[in-house]
Amino acid sequence: MLLLVLSLSTYAGWRWWHNRAPYGPEVLAxxxxxxxxxxxAASAALGQVNAPLADVGDQLALGRVTWQPPDEPQQGAMLWIAVLDKRTQLKPSALGIASARQDMVGIGSHGYLKKAADRYPWLQGISGRQVNGTWWDAGSSMYVAAADATPLTFVALFPAAKPLDQPEVAIATAPVAISDLLVALISMGPDGQLYWAQRLLG
Structure with missing residues (x-):
């Protein structure tokens, strides 16, 4: 019995340490x-990186996210930057991003992001949605694999809304106002631990 108690106590302590954020959002500012x-303007802002191309009725949103790199970055940690239409909880699908550390940034999604949606109700939609018993994610977010890849510039395309009979491929569409959009910064550990999420805009 004593051995079991010690084992459980050791595991609880390790789990707490493993999921403990090495720094909070106030450090990154x-x-x-x-x-x-x-x-x-989108093309000029991204420089050598291709920007999404807007057609008639489409909208392009240019965003910049800056932060202060921590003094002691955690090896293997990752930041995610998400843009959500708060009205529909949908993400854009076409993004162009540029950073001084271009090899350390990218576009995509991950199942780990569901942890953020589960913990923060305002991030619903960050990991896609369930349609007819299957999980779908047609939108994209941005990931940052180096703490010093700041600033990050992005362009998000919001295509003109069209009749949609496939909810599994739903994405954020125009017309949209800046006040409709949310920009969030999400901090994750090297094993996919969710440390925290911060609402930067919206």
């Missing part, structure tokens, strides 16, 4: 800006 721009 992250900020974000967001504005609608033309194709030309």
């Amino acid at each position: 992250a900020t974000a800006t967001l504005e609608f721009v033309s194709n030309e």
Whole structure:
């Protein structure tokens, strides 16, 4: 019995340490800006990176997220940056991103993001949605694999809304206002531990 109690206590202590954030959002002091721009302005902002191309009725949102790198970054940790339409809890599908550490940033999604949606109700939609018993995620978020990959500039495309009979591939669409959009920063550990999420805009 004593051995069992010690084992449980040791596991509980390890679990607490394993899931403990090495620093909070106040250390990064992250900020974000967001504005609608033309194709030309989007292309100029991303430089050598291809920007999504807006057609008639589409909208392009140019965003910048900056943060202060921590003094002692955690090896293997990752930041996620998400853009959500608060009205529909949907993400854009087309994103262009640029950073001084271009090899350390990318676009995608991950099942680990469901932890953020479960903990923070305002992040519903970050990991997709369930349709007819199957999980679907047609939108994208941005990941940052280096703490010093700041600032990050992105362009998100919101295509003109069209009649949709396939909810599994639903994405955020135009028309949208800046006030409809949410930008969030999510901190995760090397094993997918969710440390915290911070609402930067919206």
